[in-house]
Amino acid sequence: MSLLVLGGTAWLGRAVAAAGVALGQEVTILARGQSGAPPDDVEVVRADRGAPGAYDVVRDRDWDVVIDVARQPSHVAGALEAVGDRAASWVFVSSASVYAAGEVPGADETAALLPAHEADDEGWETYGARKVAGERLVLDAVGERALVARSGLIAGPGDHTDRTGYWPLRFAHPASPDDAVLVPDSPLLTQVLDVRDLAQWLVSAGLSRAGGVVNASGPTIPLADHLAAARSVAGHSGPVVPVDQDWLAAHEVAPWSGERSLPLWLPLPEYAGFMARSTAAAEALGLVARPLEQTLADTLAWEVSAGPGRARKAGLSPSDELALIAAARS
Structure with missing residues (x-):
């Protein structure tokens, strides 16, 4: 089984790649490699996702699962254009920061979202809105093959x-x-959710062809x-x-x-509800903390x-x- 991790040397991405190896997958990571060393036993494709030809090495291959942790809408769009049709399952790691409000404990995935911010930006104030834009791109491009995981605080x-x-x-x-x-x-x-539990679940859920939009936290x-x-x-x-x-x-x-x-x-x-969202949907898909x-x-x-x-x-x-x-x- 082939797993492509878009970003695999920073904290969560590296944990996802390591989880894929532990689960017996053939793992390829595509990343600049500036955030740390990649895990052992993975194929490393060094590329800047904002540069022309970033996906040339991986675009002509079939993937059982693609897992993307991108925060820039253009990176999400570029990956979907390059390999969206070659992936049996697409997992996009979003964020609980997509929600417009956080006053009510127990809110589920139907809660109102921020307006999408479709331009790339490094500011924290647009982070959640950029993730909203990423979610829409993924769902529009791959539909039922997509799992959107709105991660809470990772520990x-x-x-x-x-x-x-x-x-x-x-x-x-x-x-x-x-x-x-x-x-x-x-x-x-x-x-909070342990980074190792989130990573293992992201890979397992992708391999099982899980789909939908779920809150992923502890x-x-x-x-x-x-x-x-x-x-x-x-x-x-x-x-x-x-x-x-x-x-x-x-x-x-x-x-x-x-x-x-x-x-x-x-x-x-x-x-009051910022760190108290319903995770029942993710738990039904096997998330365990x-x-x-x-x-x-x-x-x-x-x-x-x-x-x-x-x-x-x-x-x-x-x-x-x-x-x-x-x-x-x-």
Whole structure:
């Protein structure tokens, strides 16, 4: 069985290629190769998807499954034009960011979408709308042969966004001399899926010719339970310092990610359902999530091996957290 992964050296794409190899597939990846090393035992076609002739090496071959993780509409369109007719199954990895609103927990795939943004763009503000455009291109071109997987927050070892690794690492290495850790006091629901589980399912679903549009994420649990799991795998026994969202806003702590942020936390009520979408359709197609504790333990081990002191894309610096803990306690 032949599997073509469009992008296979970055985090998710590499996991998809590795899952294909593990499932006994003949895997080819087409990528620039600038995001990391490809997995072992795959054919590598180095190409810039925006350049003429990018698909020349693969366009005259038949593929059992094509899996595309593209975020640029032109890349989606180019791949479909080149190999859309040669694929028995086409899997497009979309995003839960396609939805126009996130207030309602339990919303399914029929929820309203953002207007499509059909031009290429690097800005985060158009990311979800570009994925909407990609979905439409795929569904129009390959129809019933397409599986559109709207991924939620991906977790696990290798998380270069630093969102899922922040909490187990901080609990394992507190900034405060008394091992205190600042945490958001919020009833927010969270939903993450291990990158390895998502990758394995994407390949398996493609091989089984699954089709349709589905939300692909993990179980929904309260943020407090997610933090408790991170604390447990880190072996943290120090105090926690809970602060509510008004306090965080007043002290200029950002939600979700970025500099001076608390990862995973989002303000309510506008994000009450952002990480709490129905995944019943994907589960019916075989999606299974491993225990959160296993994901967080493996992520912590990767964080330690990657170097706890490296520059991060999300979270509080130790100095910021020390100042915030002092402010909260005063």
